[in-house]
Amino acid sequence: MAKLQPVRGTKDIWGEDALRFNHVVDVFRSVAERYSFEPISTPIFEFTEVFSRTLGEASDVVSKEMYCFEDRGGEGLTLRPEYTAGIARSYMSEGMQQFGMKKFYAYGPMFRYERPQKGRYRQFHQLDAEILGAPEPAADIEIIALAHQVLKELGMVENTVLHLNSLGDQESRQAYRDALVEYFTGHKDKLSEDSLARLEKNPLRILDSKDEGDRALLPDAPKLSYYLNETSQAFFDAVKQGLDAMDITYIHDENLVRGLDYYCHTAFEFITTDLGSQGTVIGGGRYDGLMEQMGGPQTAGIGWAGGIERLAMLLKEAPKPPRPVVFVPMGDAATNKAMQLLNMLRSNGVVADMGFRGNMKKRMKRAADANARFVAILGDNELLKGVVSLKDMDSGDQQEVSFADLLARVQA
RNA sequence: GCGGGUGUAGCUCAGUUGGUUAGAGCGCCAGAUUGUGAUUCUGGAUGUCGCCGGUUCAAAUCCGGUCACUCGCCCCA
Numbered sequence: 001m002a003k004l005q006p007v008r009g010t011k012d013i014w015g016e017d018a019l020r021f022n023h024v025v026d027v028f029r030s031v032a033e034r035y036s037f038e039p040i041s042t043p044i045f046e047f048t049e050v051f052s053r054t055l056g057e058a059s060d061v062v063s064k065e066m067y068c069f070e071d072r073g074g075e076g077l078t079l080r081p082e083y084t085a086g087i088a089r090s091y092m093s094e095g096m097q098q099f100g101m102k103k104f105y106a107y108g109p110m111f112r113y114e115r116p117q118k119g120r121y122r123q124f125h126q127l128d129a130e131i132l133g134a135p136e137p138a139a140d141i142e143i144i145a146l147a148h149q150v151l152k153e154l155g156m157v158e159n160t161v162l163h164l165n166s167l168g169d170q171e172s173r174q175a176y177r178d179a180l181v182e183y184f185t186g187h188k189d190k191l192s193e194d195s196l197a198r199l200e201k202n203p204l205r206i207l208d209s210k211d212e213g214d215r216a217l218l219p220d221a222p223k224l225s226y227y228l229n230e231t232s233q234a235f236f237d238a239v240k241q242g243l244d245a246m247d248i249t250y251i252h253d254e255n256l257v258r259g260l261d262y263y264c265h266t267a268f269e270f271i272t273t274d275l276g277s278q279g280t281v282i283g284g285g286r287y288d289g290l291m292e293q294m295g296g297p298q299t300a301g302i303g304w305a306g307g308i309e310r311l312a313m314l315l316k317e318a319p320k321p322p323r324p325v326v327f328v329p330m331g332d333a334a335t336n337k338a339m340q341l342l343n344m345l346r347s348n349g350v351v352a353d354m355g356f357r358g359n360m361k362k363r364m365k366r367a368a369d370a371n372a373r374f375v376a377i378l379g380d381n382e383l384l385k386g387v388v389s390l391k392d393m394d395s396g397d398q399q400e401v402s403f404a405d406l407l408a409r410v411q412a
Numbered sequence: 413g414c415g416g417g418u419g420u421a422g423c424u425c426a427g428u429u430g431g432u433u434a435g436a437g438c439g440c441c442a443g444a445u446u447g448u449g450a451u452u453c454u455g456g457a458u459g460u461c462g463c464c465g466g467u468u469c470a471a472a473u474c475c476g477g478u479c480a481c482u483c484g485c486c487c488c489a
Contacts, residue, residue: 005462005480060487064413082489110489115413118482119489126489194486210485258488269489280489307489330447360447368449379447393449 009114009122020312021125023319025107027153028127028306032105035146037129040104042086048078054085054290056261058201065112079111082260083128084287084303085294091132092296101133107308119278119310127311129284130303137235140266140286141242143302147282148248150306151270156314160270160281162250164240165224167204167257167267168232170289176227177203183221190217204257224254232265239266258283262290266302275310282306325410326367327354327388330379338378341388341406348407368393374410 006012013021029039048068055062067079080086087104096102106128113122129146131139144162151157167173180203184191191199192211199206206214207221228236243250250268258267267285275281284304291299325345329338338354345352353370355363360377367375377389377398387400390409401409 008480065487112488114487116481117484120487124489205487260488277484278488283489305489310489328448361445361449364447364449366449372449375449377448381447389447391448396449398448 007122009116011121016318017312019318019321020315021308023315024154024308024311025127028105028107028150031146031150031153032129035103035142035149037103037105037146040087040090040106041108042083042090042106043080044109045077045079046086046089048076050085050089050294051078051081053295054088054260054262054293055082059260061112061260065114067111067113081110081112083108083110083126083305084130084262084290084301087128087130087303088132088287088291088296088299088301089294091299092291092294097133097297097299099133101131101139103129103131105129117276117278119275119307119313121309125308127282127306127308128303130301132301133299134302135288135300137238137242137266139300139302140239141246143284143304144239144243144266144268145246145248147270147284147304147306148246151282154311154314155316156272156281156311159274159314160272162248162268162270163253163256164243164250164266164268165253165256166228166232166236166239167264167285168224168228169235169264172227172229172232173264175229176222176224179222179227180204180206184217187217190214202257207255207257218255225252235265258285262287262293264288268304270306272314274314278307278310280307281310281314321371322351323371323373325350325352325374325376326363326370326372327352327376327378328360328363328367329354330360330377334378334380334383337383338376341376341378341403345407345410348411350407350410376406 048066051066052062057063061081066081069077069079071077083106087106091097091102107126109123109125111123114120116122127150129143131143144164148157148162151160168176181199184195184199184203184206188196188199190213191206192209192214195206195209195211195214198209207218209215225233240250240252256267256269263285265286265288268283269280270282271279272281273279282304283306284302286300286302288298288300290301291297327338327342329335342352342354353372355366358366364375372393375391375393377391382388382400385400387402388406389398390401390406391398
């Protein structure tokens with residue numbers, strides 16, 4: 001262990017970061033529940049095959065970013081690098097086919113061995129939403145609408161742009177892939193080193209290369225939309241019409257492709273320019289072939305994941321913690337009475353607190369630092385009269401309030 | 413995995429061509445003010461100058477390595 005440092009790419013979340021983090025999760029839960037998504041939580045580790053079979057052996061995530069380990073029983077396990085595969089596995093393990101469609105929301109930590117950067121960590125956290133067992137474009141529309149609403153309630157739709165594309169079904173995608181490989185193979189000499197590797201592994205990715213030489217080849221490259229067969233085109237049209245009807249704006253980004261093998265048809269990302277090269281804040285798409293690849297029956301699915309740390313950073317300001325009523329007791333008898341009153345207020349839903357040490361001046365200062373709404377001063381004088389001296393910290397006014405009236409007074 | 417930048421007190425940072433006890437502001441603690449959060453004043457604490465090694469009479473300063481963060485690439489949320 002090197003010093004008292006957190007492991008590379010991990011971080012402690014506390015103070016303002018924690019308030020931001022919780023706010024993102026709270027908003028997400030609230031919106032997801034209104035959309036009638038139900039909660040799910042799956043294990044943080046799975047058998048390695050759950051990820052390796054579905055994400056694609058050649059994908060970067062599987063080939064070099066997973067935290068794999070063998071447990072004491074010799075099982076090959078992996079810390080989840082994403083949520084979808086685990087939820088899909090759960091759908092089949094639990095026999096949820098009997099319910100037909102399921103709408104789930106979840107959140108939690110993910111693990112990827114990558115080079116850390118701002119907005120990119122080795123342990124990071126995602127919001128996740130999935131609709132399983134629904135092949136209809138209405139599911140695509142709903143899942144995107146959910147993401148849009150979350151961003152809206154977080155106050156950041158203005159800072160993000162929805163990029164939308166269709167990868168088509170298996171047939172369309174294969175036809176396009178072949179055309180693309182043929183085109184780029186004819187221009188091998190002009191391709192960047194990275195893109196030469198992509199040509200073998202994942203030719204679609206050449207489309208979003210940032211290399212200038214690569215980009216120069218794009219205008220004449222075959223267009224994905226041209227290769228969509230009739231069903232794929234009709235599906236995509238239905239999705240676009242649904243979004244239009246909901247006034248959700250998007251740009252059709254023909255170069256948007258996704259790195260994981262299981263995607264088909266709809267692919268989308270909400271992108272911001274405020275986070276440098278980690279601009280994707282929510283990304284997702286349809287994965288009708290995933291559960292089959294895992295060894296289950298053919299089952300449609302669509303979902304997205306959002307990076308909680310990234311969303312938290314985009315939050316314009318940190319949410320404020322609630323303002324407490326703070327007790328300042330003088331002496332042991334007063335302290336005991338104060339604890340009783342504290343308990344009474346807290347039981348009635350009032351945020352209340354009491355410092356443990358210091359003279360009155362110190363306690364007043366701490367109360368002010370804690371952004372107290374009221375300070376309840378309780379000394380021998382007050383104790384005899386059955387009152388607290390309640391100080392309004394905004395106006396500075398102070399008056400005696402009987403123990404019986406305290407609750408009503410601070411709730412007003 | 414590749415290329416660039418940075419690392420000095422809790423925080424933001426200064427630190428001259430290497431030179432002797434390493435500084436400021438903010439914050440923190442104590443007191444002026446033994447029942448009151450501002451301001452002011454007075455006093456105080458805190459650094460293995462990221463870490464290890466090298467050069468030198470002498471290193472926060474120069475060199476090498478290493479760790480962490482950061483920007484771009486890759487990839488992705």
